[in-house]
Amino acid sequence: MKMKKYIANTMPEAMAFIRKDFGDDSIIISSKVVYSRGFLGMFKKKQFEVVVGIEQQETADTRPDIKSSAVVMPKMMNDTPDYTQQNAEIKKQLDELRSIMKSVNTQQQQLRAIPSEMQAIVTLMKKQELNEELIAEICDELFVIMQNNTECTESTLMIAAQEALFRKLSKLPMGGITFEQKFVNVLGPTGVGKTTTIAKMAARAVLEKKKKVAFITTDTYRIGAIEQLKTYANLLQAPVEVVYTSEDYKRAIQQFSGHDLVLIDTAGRNYKETKFVEDLEQLIDVKSNVQNFLVLSLTAKEQDMAAIIEQFSTFTIEQFVFTKMDETNTIGSMINLMVKYNKGLAYYTDGQEVPENIAEGSVAQLVELFFRGAE
Missing domain, CATH: 3.40.50.300 (P-loop containing nucleotide triphosphate hydrolases)
Known part of the structure; x- marks a missing residue:
């Protein structure tokens, strides 16, 4: 098996490098968080280290046929390491990586499905880490506006998104000390x-x-x-x-x-x-x-x-x-x-x-x- 180590700032970035080199044929051997040494032991940078392997294609065996009379040595069980725990850990890491990739792919697919006039707005809301439910509520209002006005522009929809969030927050009490209570x-x-x-x-x-x-x-x-x-x-x-x-x-x-x-x-x-x-x-x-x-x-x-x-x-x-x-x-x-x-x-x-x-x-x-x- 051919093995290669990747170090990247994020797990999706590491996965992108792996896919570029090996496509979907790679096997994740291990993944962990590592920290760069930093200056004088400070300002350490968090990164992700992923080790992958790819099975090498077997070449045809041109050696002479071995007769059945050849001695077959029995396996020594005590010499075989127990990989059960290690395999379980690798499976857990694989599941986590697949979950990350699935999330990234889903977000990209969702963004492509959104009208181009709304994509910048949705990207901004996601960048601000607004939760999916609130983003969906605002997008619902924008879809209605687009249905009623086929000539909507991105700037028009941006204003509409701001108004939608304004209405949502207007229901909450704002402002500081009222002096009604001592x-x-x-x-x-x-x-x-x-x-x-x-x-x-x-x-x-x-x-x-x-x-x-x-x-x-x-x-x-x-x-x-x-x-x-x-x-x-x-x-x-x-x-x-x-x-x-x-x-x-x-x-x-x-x-x-x-x-x-x-x-x-x-x-x-x-x-x-x-x-x-x-x-x-x-x-x-x-x-x-x-x-x-x-x-x-x-x-x-x-x-x-x-x-x-x-x-x-x-x-x-x-x-x-x-x-x-x-x-x-x-x-x-x-x-x-x-x-x-x-x-x-x-x-x-x-x-x-x-x-x-x-x-x-x-x-x-x-x-x-x-x-x-x-x-």
Whole structure:
């Protein structure tokens, strides 16, 4: 068997090289993820290594016929390795590769089946990682428009797609703090930037709305979290209370009863674990006269964000806050989650500057950001 190793940036790219060299006659021997060495051990690049083999055609045997009297040696079973486990692993890898190729081929076939006037729109929506259901709903509307107007252009359909998404999102509550509730809980897992986001919201309330603001923090787990919040609070001349127990929380709530807005910075934990969610619910009030924002990072996987949202399903959360928009090129996951869970957008952040890099949720702005690649 002839064997050859391929290294590519993606599995479909590796498969393309294999098909070019061997067609469909190759056999996948192994596949794995590898990382380049990088500069000084850093900036390692993820790649895929695939080893394939192809059976060589047998040549005619011109040797003299061997008589039946030849001695036949019995096979030594102890010398034969057990390939059962290895073959099972190879089969699993083959199934995964076939699934990848099937997905790629299906997408290409679907795109070819779409009218040429719509292909750029569909490509953009897929690039933004909008889910298939929403893409299908928008495409259905575009098909109807094309049926009623045979002279539709790509630009006309692009506008129609934007209007369709606008109508979909208009049903959700948008905008940030309403000041109808005095207390605002800012919830979310570790690493999403809750404290910086709270500082941005507080700065807007003080500088633009002239509100009297106070802070409560339960984030006693993260090193430097309290000092970070106190730094922002000193700049805004706002008081801070650190709470460790539900009794501490009740005292702080009473202490700040005369303020216009009290922002509560909750501890960042792995909220995929139910225990931490239950602990939080016992520590602070999440239901009475409060506005709850769930903060999620756009750099996280959509599946992981969905798991966090599910864990907070018992909380009264009407709106999300999405952070780190400046660190990603796609925002489809934001829209997918908003529509799936029927939650609006309070704010999104696109940088670390306080209070500049924050914007209130707006349907028009969100649609513009989503279709920006069409310009």
